[in-house]
Amino acid sequence: MSDVYELLGGSTPENNLAEEYAGALDLFGRLAGAIEDGNIRYAWEKAADVRRYLERFERRIQESEADPDGGEPFVRFTGGDLDGQKVATAAVAFAQQYRAGKLLHPLDKIKDEAVKAAVQDRAERTRALRDELGG
Template identity: 85%
Template sequence: MSDLYELLGGSTPENNLAEEYAGAIDLFGRLAGAIEDGNIRYAWEKAAEVRRYLERFERRMQETEEATDGGEPFLRFTGTDLDGQKVATAAVAFSQSYRAGKLLHPIDRIKDEAVKAEVQARQDRARAFRDELGV
């Protein structure tokens, strides 16, 4: 288990959900890159993958109840056993591995200083590695 994962509490429902979210962020970034590159075939493939991924993400969050609003039925999320702040911290931390995650979720949004320091250390190591490669 990585230091970051340990700092976040290991394998928890919050961390699992945050990892799923980070995966979606990765796919959105790939889709955006495909559009930027004009690679429509790859964009089409990524769009289909995003749809499947989001459906799976929705199933993971499936704790719902039927409700009505002005006579219109809808499903309302009722997953109250998750700690939203833990999900948010882990989601921002895990998303830092992806270009889109860095753009959407700046590292300064991480409130836990130990987690923030570990994410920053990972980024510093990756930057140093890229510099060594001359990339």
């Protein structure tokens, strides 16, 4: 378990939702890169991946219920017991690994200084490794 994940409380519903969101941001970044490169086939593949990720994200915070009158089932929001601030902090922290995440969610949005320091440390280690590998 990474330092950041541990600081955020480990496997919680909030962290799981934030990870799902960060995964969608990763795909958005890949989609943007495909468009920038003119690689329309790859963009098409990533668009389908984005749709699946967003559907999975939506399923995490909804529930289907049968209509009491026997009609079509309906969907309702069930994420009300989640701590929105914890989701926000974790989402920004996890998003820093991805191109779109860095653009959309600046690191200064993390209020918890220990989490912010751990995210910065992880980014610095990644940068140093890339430099060492020559990339």
